[in-house]
Amino acid sequence: MVGKAGDDEIARFGSLTKEHVLLSLGLRSELGAGQQAPHEITLNRDTILANAIPGRRFDPASTRKGYLYVDTWHIIGPWDVDGRIGPYQRIDFSRIYPPEQDVNLDALYGSGKTHRVYDDERGYFGRDQLSGRLKWKFYQSPTVEVRIPREQLANDALYFAYTEVYCENDTVMNLAFASDDAARIRINGEIVFEDHLLSPYELSEEIRQVQFKKGYNKILVRLVNGPGPARFSMLLLPNES
Numbered sequence: 116m117v118g119k120a121g122d123d124e125i126a127r128f129g130s131l132t133k134e135h136v137l138l139s140l141g142l143r144s145e146l147g148a149g150q151q152a153p154h155e156i157t158l159n160r161d162t163i164l165a166n167a168i169p170g171r172r173f174d175p176a177s178t179r180k181g182y183l184y185v186d187t188w189h190i191i192g193p194w195d196v197d198g199r200i201g202p203y204q205r206i207d208f209s210r211i212y213p214p215e216q217d218v219n220l221d222a223l224y225g226s227g228k229t230h231r232v233y234d235d236e237r238g239y240f241g242r243d244q245l246s247g248r249l250k251w252k253f254y255q256s257p258t259v260e261v262r263i264p265r266e267q268l269a270n271d272a273l274y275f276a277y278t279e280v281y282c283e284n285d286t287v288m289n290l291a292f293a294s295d296d297a298a299r300i301r302i303n304g305e306i307v308f309e310d311h312l313l314s315p316y317e318l319s320e321e322i323r324q325v326q327f328k329k330g331y332n333k334i335l336v337r338l339v340n341g342p343g344p345a346r347f348s349m350l351l352l353p354n355e356s
């Protein structure tokens with residue numbers, strides 16, 4: 116598939132490929148938000164999945180080169196999504212939930228979903244009751260795709276994921292963000308990625324240049340799932356040098 120990227124981009128990321136869309140568009144969400152049509156990606160997914168390694172500590176002088184992904188997270192949810200859809204059928208992020216005001220990993224919230232319908236598209240599906248009590252759960256992802264764990268998975272649900280990464284120095288890095296479905300990602304409070312649609316997961320949905328400071332950097336992901344699995348990824352791209 117011929118893409119729009121220049122030759123230098125092709126050299127960096129390999130030949131362009133059509134991303135396999137893991138999300139089943141046949142599943143219905145009660146949120147009614149639009150779903151983006153699949154489109155091309157500019158990263159070679161197979162190469163990345165085969166070679167990316169986990170990390171949470173970044174040193175520009177490190178001899179470790181190549182793709183890095185952030186694998187360790189604290190995840191909380193599911194909350195009910197309030198269902199407000201803004202203009203153009205976009206998920207509305209304007210309602211602020213407690214983790215956006217203060218991340219307290221010891222907090223317990225009684226406001227979670229009390230029932231769920233779920234389908235991870237890998238044979239885990241059904242419906243059941245939940246306690247409605249939510250607390251942060253540690254999760255280490257074995258792959259670039261950080262999937263909401265099965266016991267927390269629900270359709271039409273809201274999650275937060277939190278982690279901290281350590282940088283040896285102030286540094287600017289290129290990050291590829293992706294989400295299934297809608298997401299808002301903050302690094303040290305600044306929004307670095309926002310996807311308001313119930314879009315398919317694509318590894319290079321957005322590539323952004325992000326400023327990291329020396330020391331610990333706080334990363335908060337707000338994720339809204341429509342149907343099916345819920346997942347996101349944050350991939351650090353190798354420097355060109």
Ligand SMILES: [Ca+2]
Pocket residue numbers: 138295296340341342343344345346
């Ligand atoms: Ca989904």
